[in-house]
Each structure stands twice: as C-alpha cells, then as structure tokens.
Amino acid sequence: MDSKRKFSTRLLSSIREEARSVPTRVLILTTLVAVSGSYVFGSAVGYSSPAQSGIMDDLNLDVAEYSLFGSILTIGAMVGAIVSGSLADYAGRRVAMGFSELCCILGWLAIVFSKVSWWLYVGRLLLGCGMGILSYVVPVYIAEITTKDLRGGFTAIHQLMICFGVSLTYLIGAYLNWRVLALIGTIPCLAQLLSLSFIPESPRWLAKVGRWERSQSALQRLRGKNADVSEEATEIRDFTEAFQQQTEDSIMGLFQLQYLKSLTVAVGLIVLQQFGGVNGIAFYASSIFVSAGFSKSIGTVAMVIVQIPMTALGVILMDKSGRRPLLLISASGTCLGCVLASLSFFLQDSHKWTEFSPILALVGVLVFTGSFSLGMGGIPWVIMSEIFPINVKGSAGSFVTFVHWLCSWIVSYTFNFLMTWNSAGTFLIFSSICGFTILFVAKLVPETKGRTLEEVQASLNKISNKEDLNLE
Numbered sequence: 001m002d003s004k005r006k007f008s009t010r011l012l013s014s015i016r017e018e019a020r021s022v023p024t025r026v027l028i029l030t031t032l033v034a035v036s037g038s039y040v041f042g043s044a045v046g047y048s049s050p051a052q053s054g055i056m057d058d059l060n061l062d063v064a065e066y067s068l069f070g071s072i073l074t075i076g077a078m079v080g081a082i083v084s085g086s087l088a089d090y091a092g093r094r095v096a097m098g099f100s101e102l103c104c105i106l107g108w109l110a111i112v113f114s115k116v117s118w119w120l121y122v123g124r125l126l127l128g129c130g131m132g133i134l135s136y137v138v139p140v141y142i143a144e145i146t147t148k149d150l151r152g153g154f155t156a157i158h159q160l161m162i163c164f165g166v167s168l169t170y171l172i173g174a175y176l177n178w179r180v181l182a183l184i185g186t187i188p189c190l191a192q193l194l195s196l197s198f199i200p201e202s203p204r205w206l207a208k209v210g211r212w213e214r215s216q217s218a219l220q221r222l223r224g225k226n227a228d229v230s231e232e233a234t235e236i237r238d239f240t241e242a243f244q245q246q247t248e249d250s251i252m253g254l255f256q257l258q259y260l261k262s263l264t265v266a267v268g269l270i271v272l273q274q275f276g277g278v279n280g281i282a283f284y285a286s287s288i289f290v291s292a293g294f295s296k297s298i299g300t301v302a303m304v305i306v307q308i309p310m311t312a313l314g315v316i317l318m319d320k321s322g323r324r325p326l327l328l329i330s331a332s333g334t335c336l337g338c339v340l341a342s343l344s345f346f347l348q349d350s351h352k353w354t355e356f357s358p359i360l361a362l363v364g365v366l367v368f369t370g371s372f373s374l375g376m377g378g379i380p381w382v383i384m385s386e387i388f389p390i391n392v393k394g395s396a397g398s399f400v401t402f403v404h405w406l407c408s409w410i411v412s413y414t415f416n417f418l419m420t421w422n423s424a425g426t427f428l429i430f431s432s433i434c435g436f437t438i439l440f441v442a443k444l445v446p447e448t449k450g451r452t453l454e455e456v457q458a459s460l461n462k463i464s465n466k467e468d469l470n471l472e
Contacts, residue, residue, distance in 0.1 A: 023150055024224045030199040031154050034141050035161040036192040037097055037134045040104050042165020043185050044073065044127045050173025051181060058178075061117055069120050071412065076128020077135070077405040084136040085398030093141040093202045096133055101193045103130035108189070111182040123182075135381075136401040140393065143385035144202040145222055148452045152318035152382055159378030160311045167304045203233070204453070207240045208390045232452075239454040243391045254395045262387045262460045265445055266400045269327075269380035272437040274407035276331075276376065277338050277430030280415050281368050288341075288361045306366050310373035322449040323383060324441060326375040331437040333371020338431035340364030345423035364427075376437070386448045389457040 048070045056066050080100070088096040103126045110123030139158045146154045165188075173181050200222060206215035216233045223229050254263065285303060314326060344361035347353050388396040418426040448456045 033195040038158045038161035039165040042162035043169040046166035046169035051178035054178035073128040074409040076125040077132035080129040080132020081401035084133040085394030089394035096137045100130040100133035101189045108185045136397045139381045139385040144204040155382045156315040156378045243389045266384045279411045306370045310370040314374045327441045330375025335434035337368025342427035
C-alpha cells in the first residue's frame with residue numbers, strides 16, 4: 001500500500017509540474033500585451049537610420065544636427081531609467097507601462113508635426129524616456145507573472161520583439177516618408193495602452209503593497225480557474241514579508257553586503273554586454289557589407305535573417321538548456337566574431353589578402369550578430385529581472401537600466417575615436433572583453449532555470465529568517 005501511495009503522490013506531483021509548464025491563454029495574452037512595449041522600444045531604435053535622408057532634406061539639418069537627433073534617444077533613456085524603478089514600485093507595473101507609452105505617443109507625434117529641429121529633439125527625448133522605462137518594467141513584469149518553467153523563455157520574448165521592431169521599422173522605412181513612419185510608430189503604443197486595463201497586475205507587486213487578496217486573485221487568473229495556487233501564493237507572501245522586514249526600498253538599501261552578489265552579477269552582465277562591441281558592430285555593419293561587395297539592403301536582410309532566428313532559438317532554449325550555457329556559447333561566439341573583424345582590419349591596414357579581408361569582416365559581423373542574439377542580447381535582462389528581491393527590485397532595476405544606457409552612450413560616443421586610433425585594435429579590445437565575459441559567467445553568474453523567483457533570490461541574498469520560508 002505504501003508503495004502505491006508513494007507512486008500516486010509522485011504521479012500527482014508530476015501532473016502538477018506538467019500543468020505548470022503549460023501556459024494558460026490569459027498568461028499568453030498578458031505577455032503579448034507586455035512585449036508590444038518591447039516592439040515600441042525596437043521601432044524607436046530602428047527609426048533614425050531609414051529616416052535620416054528625408055529629415056535632413058526636409059528640415060535642412062546638417063550631419064551634426066542629425067547626430068544630436070540620433071544620440072538624444074540615449075539621454076532620454078537614461079532619464080527614463082532613473083524613474084522606472086520608483087514608478088513601477090509605487091504605481092504598479094501596468095501604470096509604468098502605460099506612462100511609458102504616453103511618453104512614446106507624445107514623442108512620435110512631436111516628430112510627425114515637427115517643422116523645426118528642436119521639435120524633433122523633444123520628440124526623440126520623450127521616446128527615449130519611454131524606452132528607458134520599458135527596458136526595465138517589461139522583463140520584470142513578465143518574470144513576475146510566469147511560472148518557473150516558462151519564465152526564461154517568456155521573458156526573452158522581450159528581446160525578440162525588440163529585434164522585430166528594429167528590423168521591421170528599418171525595412172518599411174525604406175519605402176515610407178519619415179512622417180508616415182513616425183505616425184505608424186504610434187500604433188503599437190496605442191495597442192498596449194488600450195490593452196493594459198484588461199491584463200492582471202503583477203501578483204508579486206500586489207503582495208509587496210499588501211494587497212494579498214488581489215495578489216492571489218491575479219495569480220489564480222494567470223494560472224487558470226482550476227489551478228491550485230495556494231502554495232505559490234503563500235511562498236510569495238512569506239518571502240515578501242521576510243525581505244520587507246530587512247530594509248527600506250531605497251537606493252541606499254540596495255548597496256548592502258547582502259545584495260552584493262546580485263548587484264555584481266546584474267551590473268557586470270550589462271556592462272560586459274555593452275562594452276563587448278554590439279554598438280560598434282551595429283554602427284560599422286553597413287560599411288563592412290559595402291566593402292565586402294554587397295549592397296546595404298542585402299546586408300540589412302542578411303542581418304535580419306541571422307538575428308531574428310537566433311533570438312527565437314534563444315527563447316526556445318532558455319528554459320531547456322539554461323541561462324549559463326547560452327551565455328557561455330554566446331560570449332564565445334561574440335569573441336570569435338570580434339577576432340575575425342579585427343583580423344580583417346589588420347589585413348586591410350597591412351595591404352595583405354585584400355580580396356579576402358572584406359569577406360572575413362562579413363563573416364565576423366554575422367557570427368557576432370548571431371551569437372549576441374542567442375544569449376548576450378536578452379539573457380542579462382532576464383537575469384536582472386530574476387535575482388533582486390521585491391524590496392530592492394525598483395532601485396536595483398533603475399540603477400542597472402541606467403548603467404546600461406550610460407554604457408551604450410559611452411561606447412557610441414567613443415567608437416569613432418577608437419576606430420580613428422586603430423580599427424583592428426578596437427575590435428581586439430572588444431574581443432578581450434567578450435573573453436572576460438566567459439570567465440565572469442563561469443565564475444559568478446548563477447543558473448536560475450527551473451527555480452522560483454523566491455528560491456533564486458533567497459540563494460543570492462541573505463535572509464535572517466530564511467529557514468522559516470522553506471525555500472531550500
């Protein structure tokens with residue numbers, strides 16, 4: 001009888017686990033609403049390239065003025081990053097997404113109706129603010145609503161939709177007037193804004209602000225009418241209460257010894273992601289394609305053909321292979337891509353194998369792009385959304401997101417100077433940073449696959465009464 005009872009218990013447990021790994025219709029639709037903000041993010045990034053000639057001709061802008069238009073997006077994103085955590089913590093995840101979309105709609109409309117350059121700058125700044133908020137709140141919201149078996153893949157859709165946004169905007173921008181392209185940019189903003197009232201708020205945020213009944217109700221809606229959510233709801237409540245007894249949710253509360261590992265992992269991954277050459281490759285890709293004898297349009301299609309499938313592959317593998325293996329493979333590939341690009345520039349400078357070097361550069365760009373899309377593009381955001389406990393998630397998320405945009409601006413600003421100094425040396429530096437990323441991931445980054453947010457956070461951040469939570 002005992003063996004039969006044990007078998008029945010194991011069978012019931014496995015059925016429950018399998019049920020958790022099957023997403024409900026509400027969870028799928030909620031995630032789609034959230035990642036429509038990621039598409040907005042991508043369309044804002046992809047806008048400046050196809051719109052350049054039209055804007056410069058119609059508004060009589062010189063190169064310096066248009067460069068300011070392009071770079072002010074990053075400044076706005078830093079501003080948005082600073083307020084993103086506090087906004088999401090005090091008003092909720094849905095309100096934060098709604099506010100970001102209002103910023104983006106106003107930004108797009110300012111660009112559409114601009115007659116002078118400063119209206120363009122205001123519009124681009126507002127778009128940047130919306131992007132800065134979205135880059136934090138979307139992955140955090142998705143991580144908080146999904147089960148442990150689906151969290152990685154669902155959160156990584158954020159990066160996939162950014163790729164779609166960039167690629168589609170770039171492609172249709174080749175055939176549309178820049179004002180029409182900006183007007184089209186408001187459509188996904190409105191779609192998310194109008195849909196937010198129909199999706200549930202994050203159960204973990206509701207627990208954080210003490211709305212326990214609404215938290216369990218949101219959890220039930222996400223997991224399905226017949227799902228037993230009592231255990232998950234109790235775990236969320238106990239963990240939230242334990243951490244809120246420890247520190248205030250403030251920037252000072254973040255910089256404590258107990259959060260040192262989480263902060264090191266999140267900031268380290270974001271810094272290495274940006275300093276690993278992604279902006280340099282993106283900036284120089286068109287020139288590399290032209291030098292290899294291909295047109296810019298063919299080069300763009302080649303990038304899309306590599307980027308989107310590899311990002312989709314990363315989404316599929318996220319909860320199967322885990323975060324660490326994908327990061328290690330991705331960092332190794334980006335390192336190889338930068339080495340190939342560096343070798344190509346070295347051969348050009350040495351006037352050796354001049355026919356072969358452009359092809360080598362092309363291969364390097366595609367290897368880098370595919371490898372980056374597989375892991376380093378999206379996984380740092382997945383891990384950032386997983387490792388910080390609820391009481392410091394807002395301040396930590398704001399800080400990490402601000403560091404991301406600051407590093408992005410630094411690399412974009414210094415890239416031309418570095419290329420003037422030494423093209424081969426620049427990509428050799430990038431490859432060295434990618435090589436260091438492999439060591440960083442191997443030594444410090446934890447595997448979060450198949451673990452609840454509470455289990456991940458308890459293992460990284462010390463809790464004085466962790467034994468009361470039954471998380472180990």
